Amino acid sequence: MGLFSESVEVICTDTGQPQQVQWKGMQYTVTNEPVRWYERRQWWLEESRAPLGSGAGLVDHEIWRVQLQAPGEKETSNGTITLDLVRHVGSGRWRLLRIHDAAPARAVEPDEAA
């Protein structure tokens, strides 16, 4: 791994859907129904072991597209941000993959990150 630059904290519902996201010290609420998909990994390059029973997460990783709203903002306002988050299956940790809407300029496209 090491592809993604930023770690985020995510609180999920019982069914595993992101509900709250803590990012850059701010607590956001997920507004719409999030969309989820999986993306392939070139595991034969990225891993040195693939023993039987290594479980989930070797071949793909889970990605969630969430729309966030900062606390205090009204739902109707334009203050929503769309983020793609990736969850590492093994550790359960979340990282930021992409930022879609206008957002703080500090964020870099993670694919370009070292």
Add this chain to the structure above:
Amino acid sequence: MSFTHLHVSTAFSAHYGVSWPDELAQTAAADGATALACTDRDGLYGTVKHLKACMEAGIDPIVGVDLAVFDDDGDHRTQVAGRVVVLAHGNNNGAGYRALCRLVSDAHARTSGKAGGAVPAAVTRGELASRTLDPQTLKPVLTVMIGPDSDVGQAMGGRKYLRPRTLFKQWIDAMPPGTIVAEAVSHLSPPGEPLSTAHAVRMLKLALEYNVPAVLSNAVRYCAQDGAATADVLDSARTLKSLPELSTAPMLQPTGQGWLKNAQHMLQLGKEIMNAAGQGKADLSKLLANTEALADKCRMDPVLDMGWKKPVVPESSIIGINGDPMVELAQRCEAGITKRFPGINGEAEKRMRSRLMHELGIIGRLGFASYFLTVAEVSRMILDMGVRVAARGSGASSLVNYLIDISQVDPIRHDLIFERFLSGRRSTLPDIDIDVESAERHNVYRKIFDRFGAERVTLMSMQNGYRARGAVRDAGMALGMDEGEISDIAKQLWRFSARKFREALVEKPELRDFAGRVERGASEENQQLDLLVDLTERLDRLPRHISMHPCGVILGDATLLDRTPVQPSGLGLPMSQFDKHDMDPMGMLKLDVLGVRMQSAMAFAVREVIRLHPSKAEVVAAGKHPVEPGGTGPDFIAADGRIDLNAVPFDDEPTYELIRSTHTLGCFQIESPGQRELIGKMAPREFNDLIIDISLFRPGPMKSDMVRPFLEHRHGFAPEIYPHPDLKPVLQETHGVTVFHEQILKTFDVMTDCGLARADEFRRALGDEIHEPGVEVYFRREAIKKYPPEVVDKVWGTLKAFGSFGFCKAHGAAFAVPTYQSAWLKTHHPEAFLAGLWEHDPGMYPKRLLVAEARRLGIPILPLDINRSQAEYRVERIQDGPDQGKLGIRLSLTGIYGLSGAELKRIVAGQPFDSLADLRARARVSKPNIKRLAQLGAFDVLHKDSGGKANRADLVQHLQALQGSSTKKAADVIEGQLSFALGDVELRNLAPELPAPTMVDNVRAELDLMAVDVSEHLMDSHRPLLDKLGVTTADKLLGLRNGTEVLVAGVRIATQTPPMRGGRRVVFISIDDGTGCVDSVFFHEAQEQSGPLLFGTRLLLIRGTTRRTGPKGISLSASKAWDLSQPETFPFAELLPAGGGPPDDYTHHGPLHGISRNLAITGLGS
């Protein structure tokens, strides 16, 4: 809620599915599912296993297939437009299953049965449509699921709006109403890609638009997420592309989400699809309800729909019986009595008749009379073809089989128990195995098809799974590793399961180098080796393809093809998609018709004997057969010299002498190194000894140390011990050691009065974790009533330890017949017998060893000769020279590298040839092959007769030069005109320029082109060096004391790693040095010392100490081995008594040097 998976590939979808049916069924059941489908690709390969797994898991099986469909608009023979899943409807008395079987057979009807055929397994839409309706009721009995892999699903990509609709409409138009559903699948791939939620939505909307029901599935390939990586590797193996290549294409599964998701996950998935489709809860409920409704329609009743465990045999009319088959069987047995027991009376007759009544009673109660009559019919048919046939296996336990000519062993005389074969407590059809001449096997199959009709017969198939070597090759290819590197690694893998690869790296000395590289790889060069090990382990045992079983023929009634799908075998005859494990569950009658090369070799030998000695008197003289005073010799030799092998009495003393000498190379069952050691120790004196010997030499008895006590008691070194006098009659023949299944049965019966039928059930339960405890409780409870506790304890200990390992005496008895017959032929007609062995190559050794055996026996080996050699090996009486009057064996023209079958036929048809030109003109032998024949000396006689002064090397050079020049056209023009005159001239005028080829050159050519060393033994040229080293030859070993340290050297002929007590591997390597075989054993330390030499070397120098194994037996306990082809690696200082450096001729390269082509030279095979 529960969810039913309707689209599941098991591991039996070769190179596609990952998980076994029982894992899948258990997982589904644990999640609360009440049914599960098995829809393997291209066939019903996993269906029966799925049935069994579902029944065990307590859920309903659903059966179907994942099939390719031909493109209606494309070339019908080759172009495929996607795949669909077809499910059979259940609870309709098999109408759905029947249609499914026929449909799958349709899909394979046009394929060639050979690997890489141009026509794929696929159906036309027309076939599919016609099979979905039951021909009787015209009601739908199949449902076709149009899913993501269908032409419709494949057209979903991009922004095409019309195309999927057009294609879907075509399906609706082509298929009968109510036979299709739309299958929505999301593997949650990125939006817009195949198997994404968006695609599932499109499928859903299409269904809605055309009012076709939609169902939800997960197109499962693996039980859990962990299997996704294995699926990637299987995709690579199937497409023959590496993972990086597949990734770029892109042809990999888009995600790893094709697993057997539980109901909760599937509900969640359904919600996500509905959300994306902008639909609500009610629509989701509808989707799930549709899925369950289809599942309910497809629940199979294993018994009523699929004939679970209901034996079906050919109609009695087909075997020419109109009345009650049982009456017919009894009559035939009666007729057999006069033939098998002429003049039997009194007590013996009473015993025999009571046994017969007993057997017929059981057969009658089970309703198996037609089965016996069917087998008898096949057996008679084969005999009528003039083909040698013998029953093998537990079938020999039946007196009925003996009386109706299925078996050749008298079960009363050998005390064989019928219940071991069949009892009233077993309702499955018993196995009767028939051995025929291997060369006639295919003809026998064709005859069976003719006799019973193609609708009643099919061949059985077998599953070929990944073993270590294949797994490492495919794992390496997936990783894109270098082919040569992978090949080198694969060569070192020696008989262990791929799943234990990592374990083997630690333990096995021959993998030491590789293990080191894996370890270093983790830090430097490439990490791939570590992955290679993991992926190899993942592939272990997964099915790769099916092929024709070596002997199984399925016989049924006219409905057979409604009960099993068939596909062409490599032989052209149809082959069932079911394997041997599926036979009993599906009530199928399988006949094992095994081609046995030894039977062909013996038939060949008998024909050679009659050809050489066309009268009884000549055969009697040649074979030194006993003649009574005033008699003409034994009855088993007919007046014309034909020997009736089956009539040869089992008491020929010279035959037992040969067996005791341990020079049994070529004899059935007793030629292996281990067997030669065992017969050396045991010294068989009579037929029953052979039965015991064969039964002892099995993994079970060897592993559980039954052999040593048996031998000690047999030779009187230790007193025989019986746990109780009651058991003495049971165990006496094996000196108190329990060897046979039959003895286990009798022990149970004697001590608990359970009867033999139950006893056989108890025996089967031994070694079974679940059932054995019950047997122990029963045994102890009953036996204690008659016997003291210590006897009960001791006997139970024996039963427990040996019960699961013992051998069926009937098997041993059936095997002992060809063993004795082959030894008899080797004793009395060795030339004909060896010619038969060379011709049919029946044994475990490379053919060159049997040529060496002829040399050891002093039988002249006659060189290849263009005018005398035939298409088969021939025994010849030698006309002149020092061996005049002796019988020699002339080499055959078959088996010459490069020589085609057509050339060979033309040569034999055109003999004799008076010149090379004549040969070119009439036999049209290619230039390279003429040169090869010259290298092998096939023209030496012709050359000499022509009066030429040149030698073989000159001729080869001449022919080599001709190869370069193009004379094709010219030859055509001058054919017939100049050939006679020029031929003589060509050989006669050849200028003698070169030195004659050396013996080493000649032997090298022989090994290279024929894999046989003919002119002299390939070790002979190494002799000078070996003599200097003080190497001992095989014939001298027997004279040495036990424990003498020696050096031996020879060419490898066999390598074995039998299972051992204690589990530590022992490697047996046998070498041949021209004077005989040396059998050496490498224990752990010696394996460590020898490392990669253990499996990779052809010529070996071995140091070890002698181990005397019996009066005629000696072997070697090795301490270290070297590669004899690299004498520079020898520690000469240590080896040469005088010390000092290597001798002058140490660089000698023998005939094997430089030959890489032919593994058949040495015993290196699998």
